[in-house]
Amino acid sequence: MTHPQTPPATPPGLASIEAVTAHLASAGYISTAEISTAVFLAHHLRKPVLIEGPAGVGKTDLARSLALSMDIPLLRMQCYEGLDESKALYEWKYGKQLLYTQILKEKIHLLIDGADTLDSALAKLNGFQDLFFSRDFLEPRPLLRAMEQTSGSVLLIDEIDKSDEEFEALLLEVLSDYQVTVPEIGTIAAQYPPLVILTSNNTRELGDALKRRCLHLHIDFPPAELESRIVRTRVPDVSERLLAQLVAFIQRVREENIRKLPSISETIDWARTLILLHADSLDPALVRSTLNVILKRQSDIAEIAPKVDALVGAAVRDVAETV
Amino acid sequence: MERTLTQYIRALRAAGAGVSTTEAIDAARTLDVVGYADRTVMKTALGAVLAKSVEEKALHSRLFDLYFHRDAVTEPPPRDEADQAASPTDSEDDEADGDSDSADAFMDLAEAQDAGRTAMALEKAAQAAGTDGIRFASQASYYTRRMLEQMGVKALEQRLIGKLGEHTPEADAEARRMMEARTALQTRARAVVDARFELFGRAATETFLNEMVSERQIGALSRTDMERMKHVVARMAKRLAVKHARRRKVRNRGQLDLRRTLRANAGHDGVPFDVVWRTKRKDRPKIVAVCDVSGSVAQYVRFLLLFLFMLREKVTDLETFAFSNHLEDVGPVLESREFNAAMDHIVMQVGSASTDYGVALEDLETQFGEVIDRRTTVLILGDGRSNHANPRLDLFQQIADRAKRVVWLCPEPEGSWGMGDSCLLQYRPFCTHLSHCATAGDIERAIDEMLLAYD
Numbered sequence: 022m023t024h025p026q027t028p029p030a031t032p033p034g035l036a037s038i039e040a041v042t043a044h045l046a047s048a049g050y051i052s053t054a055e056i057s058t059a060v061f062l063a064h065h066l067r068k069p070v071l072i073e074g075p076a077g078v079g080k081t082d083l084a085r086s087l088a089l090s091m092d093i094p095l096l097r098m099q100c101y102e103g104l105d106e107s108k109a110l111y112e113w114k115y116g117k118q119l120l121y122t123q124i125l126k127e128k129i130h131l132l133i134d135g136a137d138t139l140d141s142a143l144a145k146l147n148g149f150q151d152l153f154f155s156r157d158f159l160e161p162r163p164l165l166r167a168m169e170q171t172s173g174s175v176l177l178i179d180e181i182d183k184s185d186e187e188f189e190a191l192l193l194e195v196l197s198d199y200q201v202t203v204p205e206i207g208t209i210a211a212q213y214p215p216l217v218i219l220t221s222n223n224t225r226e227l228g229d230a231l232k233r234r235c236l237h238l239h240i241d242f243p244p245a246e247l248e249s250r251i252v253r254t255r256v257p258d259v260s261e262r263l264l265a266q267l268v269a270f271i272q273r274v275r276e277e278n279i280r281k282l283p284s285i286s287e288t289i290d291w292a293r294t295l296i297l298l299h300a301d302s303l304d305p306a307l308v309r310s311t312l313n314v315i316l317k318r319q320s321d322i323a324e325i326a327p328k329v330d331a332l333v334g335a336a337v338r339d340v341a342e343t344v
Numbered sequence: 345m346e347r348t349l350t351q352y353i354r355a356l357r358a359a360g361a362g363v364s365t366t367e368a369i370d371a372a373r374t375l376d377v378v379g380y381a382d383r384t385v386m387k388t389a390l391g392a393v394l395a396k397s398v399e400e401k402a403l404h405s406r407l408f409d410l411y412f413h414r415d416a417v418t419e420p421p422p423r424d425e426a427d428q429a430a431s432p433t434d435s436e437d438d439e440a441d442g443d444s445d446s447a448d449a450f451m452d453l454a455e456a457q458d459a460g461r462t463a464m465a466l467e468k469a470a471q472a473a474g475t476d477g478i479r480f481a482s483q484a485s486y487y488t489r490r491m492l493e494q495m496g497v498k499a500l501e502q503r504l505i506g507k508l509g510e511h512t513p514e515a516d517a518e519a520r521r522m523m524e525a526r527t528a529l530q531t532r533a534r535a536v537v538d539a540r541f542e543l544f545g546r547a548a549t550e551t552f553l554n555e556m557v558s559e560r561q562i563g564a565l566s567r568t569d570m571e572r573m574k575h576v577v578a579r580m581a582k583r584l585a586v587k588h589a590r591r592r593k594v595r596n597r598g599q600l601d602l603r604r605t606l607r608a609n610a611g612h613d614g615v616p617f618d619v620v621w622r623t624k625r626k627d628r629p630k631i632v633a634v635c636d637v638s639g640s641v642a643q644y645v646r647f648l649l650l651f652l653f654m655l656r657e658k659v660t661d662l663e664t665f666a667f668s669n670h671l672e673d674v675g676p677v678l679e680s681r682e683f684n685a686a687m688d689h690i691v692m693q694v695g696s697a698s699t700d701y702g703v704a705l706e707d708l709e710t711q712f713g714e715v716i717d718r719r720t721t722v723l724i725l726g727d728g729r730s731n732h733a734n735p736r737l738d739l740f741q742q743i744a745d746r747a748k749r750v751v752w753l754c755p756e757p758e759g760s761w762g763m764g765d766s767c768l769l770q771y772r773p774f775c776t777h778l779s780h781c782a783t784a785g786d787i788e789r790a791i792d793e794m795l796l797a798y799d
């Protein structure tokens with residue numbers, strides 16, 4: 022681990038675990054102790070954070086809110102099968118190289134100017150050989166761009182589990198040493214180590230080498246109280262009664278035997294939907310007609326639809342008890 | 345504190361979490377950053393560094409509470425007190441004088457009102473007795489005794505025998521006091537040993553029992569074993585899933601894909617900067633499981649299907665059929681119900697009659713013939729006992745010709761193949777693979793081999 026510069030000063034947003042929570046809250050992200058601790062450690066140990074958990078619990082949003090709250094750029098790299106270094110690290114600007122070759126072709130007689138043997142012409146051209154593989158012709162992709170940021174950045178590597186295993190290996194150098202090696206140029210070390218967030222939906226097991234280099238954070242569905250706070254921040258117009266009831270309802274749906282459980286993003290969408298419909302409390306008919314907002318599979322809707330009356334009743338009772 | 349952390353990491357490893365040296369170093373750095381003051385913060389922080397999966401997180405949460413609970417009393421003891429606690433061990437070889445010393449020390453500890461001091465002495469004795477090495481619950485009394493010996497119980501017992509021989513009321517009272525003291529310390533030592541077992545031994549015991557059960561005859565499993573077996577099968581399935589859920593594309597280096605190369609380089613005026621190689625897409629394993637669910641084989645089917653069901657979607661396409669005297673597609677039943685209930689339903693619905701392999705093959709070929717193609721592995725689980733009905737070898741050959749592989753797993757040992765009404769030897773020439781399959785380990789190996797054929 023060679024870092025040429027001394028570690029940069031800690032920004033105020035990362036000074037303590039509480040500061041992280043407060044900063045994230047200012048960007049509208051309700052953090053838990055686990056999340057704040059992981060972010061705090063990520064900065065102080067200079068390690069990436071690997072976030073796992075079901076879809077839609079705010080994994081990607083954490084990176085976005087971090088960048089927003091600390092006012093640094095967010096560099097996002099979406100992973101997919103077949104992603105390779107020319108899309109992730111860097112690529113040569115072939116078109117520009119081609120153009121230069123053509124210019125060179127036209128001007129070549131000026132350059133070799135009077136050289137009468139092949140050897141002397143080559144000797145004169147030798148000075149230009151590195152021209153085509155210099156920084157001017159390098160097209161930086163997200164990983165290299167993150168290394169080049171001078172005032173810090175958040176690098177989000179989204180859904181790493183979707184990429185191939187070879188790509189994981191490619192990431193190792195970036196993640197542990199914060200540097201990128203371009204064979205033709207050399208090693209480019211980060212100006213200012215980015216805060217790296219990796220997310221995974223666990224569609225495949227990640228390699229041990231990658232896990233070892235990361236801090237691990239697991240975000241699960243939030244408990245009712247936390248979920249209410251999150252929805253209130255995102256949908257400020259929602260009335261307290263509706264909020265409590267809809268969160269209680271979602272919590273109960275998550276206990277049902279369905280394939281795709283509704284996550285926070287669905288709860289938020291549902292709250293917005295209900296406001297548009299001018300609802301101020303849950304009733305079975307309303308729930309039944311908006312069920313497709315929270316459930317994304319036909320079989321799940323079929324499973325829940327007959328139980329809506331009971332679930333709404335239970336949710337309303339849950340709320341009545343706590344008040 | 346560093347030693348405590350190292351010990352804790354040892355406990356995590358003993359419990360089955362893979363903590364590497366780098367992670368151990370990270371843990372130490374983490375503690376430097378967050379400090380030791382707040383235990384909750386410490387727990388969360390160590391959780392982020394040491395536990396890298398949901399299972400490991402749960403493990404960490406349990407062990408941390410166990411471990412750092414006792415840590416409260418194990419801050420490094422002051423020097424002189426440590427010497428005092430250690431003295432019984434040193435003086436054991438000394439004659440009468442040393443012995444009476446250690447017996448006094450023992451009584452002193454047992455009757456001490458200072459809970460912290462006793463706890464510290466117990467901790468010291470536990471370390472000297474090597475209690476961290478405990479692996480099985482049955483070792484608990486051995487380690488308890490070792491701890492007591494470290495604290496000087498031998499000397500005490502000698503004195504006790506002496507007192508009992510005196511037959512005076514004072515001596516008897518004294519003896520009773522000593523026995524009470526011994527019991528008191530023994531109880532406390534046992535508690536310490538039990539806690540150590542929870543930390544260091546439980547996982548090892550579990551692993552051992554799991555290995556035992558996976559190599560035991562499925563037909564001979566007891567009810568408690570069955571429960572354990574489900575977890576074992578789940579773990580095996582997960583292991584296979586990780587192994588075989590690799591990408592399904594292979595790059596054929598050296599074979600240029602001309603069309604895609606030209607298209608990719610259209611922007612560079614057709615100059616091929618980006619070279620695209622041909623890729624071959626691998627077949628996704630497709631398994632058609634045909635299971636005999638008549639009485640004798642039903643138990644094996646249960647585990648085979650449980651296994652296959654855990655691999656489905658992620659690794660394989662799966663079609664399941666059950667038969668006795670007729671054959672049914674049981675996929676929908678397994679999809680819609682809880683696994684155990686579904687299996688009971690299937691056995692009741694399909695498995696009540698005597699087996700007829702001929703009819704089963706006929707049903708498979710006429711009603712579901714289209715599910716078998718050249719990508720398919722046909723997996724048959726059955727004893728091949730057709731109750732003297734026509735085995736329909738012609739149909740079996742047709743199926744075998746069409747499928748990629750035919751794998752037959754038989755719960756009966758090889759010696760009885762072909763005896764009585766078994767037609768197994770007649771089917772054998774058409775099978776790619778025929779093997780005896782009696783334990784969960786056998787099932788795992790068979791499925792592993794089957795999936796390897798697709799790599």
